[in-house]
Amino acid sequence: MIERIEQLRVQAETAIAGASGSEELEQLRVRYLGRKAELPRLLRGVADLAPEQRGPVGKVANEARQALEAMIEQRVAQLAQDELAHSLATDTIDVTLPGSPPQPVGRLHVLTQTTRELEDIFLGLGFTVIEGPEVETVHYNFDALNHSPTHPARARSDTFYLDEDVVLRTHTSPMQIRAMEAHPPPLYVVIPGRVFRPDSDATHTPQFHQIEGLAVDQDVTLADLKGTLLSFARTVFGERREVRLRPHFFPFTEPSVEVDVSCFHCEGNGFLKDGSRCYLCKGEGWLEVLGAGEVDPNVYAHVPLTEANAPGYDPETVQGFAWGLGVERIAMLKHGIPDLRLYFENDLRFLEQFG
Numbered sequence: 228m229i230e231r232i233e234q235l236r237v238q239a240e241t242a243i244a245g246a247s248g249s250e251e252l253e254q255l256r257v258r259y260l261g262r263k264a265e266l267p268r269l270l271r272g273v274a275d276l277a278p279e280q281r282g283p284v285g286k287v288a289n290e291a292r293q294a295l296e297a298m299i300e301q302r303v304a305q306l307a308q309d310e311l312a313h314s315l316a317t318d319t320i321d322v323t324l325p326g327s328p329p330q331p332v333g334r335l336h337v338l339t340q341t342t343r344e345l346e347d348i349f350l351g352l353g354f355t356v357i358e359g360p361e362v363e364t365v366h367y368n369f370d371a372l373n374h375s376p377t378h379p380a381r382a383r384s385d386t387f388y389l390d391e392d393v394v395l396r397t398h399t400s401p402m403q404i405r406a407m408e409a410h411p412p413p414l415y416v417v418i419p420g421r422v423f424r425p426d427s428d429a430t431h432t433p434q435f436h437q438i439e440g441l442a443v444d445q446d447v448t449l450a451d452l453k454g455t456l457l458s459f460a461r462t463v464f465g466e467r468r469e470v471r472l473r474p475h476f477f478p479f480t481e482p483s484v485e486v487d488v489s490c491f492h493c494e495g496n497g498f499l500k501d502g503s504r505c506y507l508c509k510g511e512g513w514l515e516v517l518g519a520g521e522v523d524p525n526v527y528a529h530v531p532l533t534e535a536n537a538p539g540y541d542p543e544t545v546q547g548f549a550w551g552l553g554v555e556r557i558a559m560l561k562h563g564i565p566d567l568r569l570y571f572e573n574d575l576r577f578l579e580q581f582g
């Protein structure tokens with residue numbers, strides 16, 4: 228029996244010495260020292276042995292058990308240390324590496340950016356920003372803005388009609404009337420917004436954006452308009468810019484003008500230093516940027532006196548100017564964007580270049 232115990236001990240010791248992980252050691256512990264293992268069973272059977280055998284067998288078996296327990300404990304500690312040393316050697320963290328890149332965040336569309344930039348300029352000049360409906364009545368979109376019953380812009384080919392009297396607004400100008408109905412003079416407002424026309428090619432999209440301006444007070448003249456737009460032009464296109472007013476026609480302004488800004492690419496010369504023609508202004512030296520004018524007295528006549536706007540807009544006492552500019556056009560000029568459709572195709576390679 229003692230021989231068997233010695234045999235078991237050697238067997239176990241060899242196995243424990245060769246174990247390569249803590250899991251394997253645990254299996255060996257169960258195999259050699261667990262409740263059902265042979266050595267503990269022998270130990271439990273010592274009491275049944277003949278009296279003269281109990282002492283020597285008990286002693287050898289106990290020693291074997293203690294030796295194996297100690298050996299396992301030592302191997303466990305040794306393995307833990309090896310594992311730690313290994314991970315210290317291999318799991319090195321290079322704290323000088325850059326951190327995880329930040330998640331990409333969205334950005335404002337270039338048209339939103341441009342709109343806000345322009346709003347800021349006019350806010351700085353004392354204007355208030357208001358907004359209005361994209362679905363308008365014929366009354367606000369055309370009639371109250373002094374369009375004759377036969378004005379070509381009313382044609383089905385030029386305007387999206389939802390029914391006889393309701394359209395998608397073709398410009399932000401109807402908000403001139405709504406603003407005057409809702410507020411008394413003096414009134415200084417800008418109205419950004421989306422407008423719609425049934426056009427679609429490289430220079431026209433069925434949807435685009437305008438910023439309307441309206442200043443009504445007493446004695447607000449064309450010179451005030453020019454000063455306001457000069458300030459706008461210099462903030463957007465540079466301090467050396469000039470503005471030029473050319474006579475034009477709009478139904479709701481009299482006189483009406485088209486407003487040009489001196490070309491920022493050729494400094495208004497029309498040609499570049501190497502003598503070539505400026506591509507941006509096509510040699511003109513001027514860039515057309517918007518339409519404007521003095522509000523036609525007929526327009527005031529279409530603004531009813533209400534509780535909200537008392538004393539109302541009497542054409543004999545109030546005077547003011549208005550303008551309408553295309554946001555797409557301003558951003559195109561500013562950023563050299565070649566095709567209007569780029570704004571609406573949502574190609575990230577284009578959109579990510581702004582902001």
Ligand code: DAH
Pocket residue numbers: 397398399400439440477479480518519520548549550551552
């Ligand atoms: N509503 C005009 C258009 O869409 C632009 C415009 C011209 C607006 C002159 C104005 C203005 O307020 O005074 O073509």
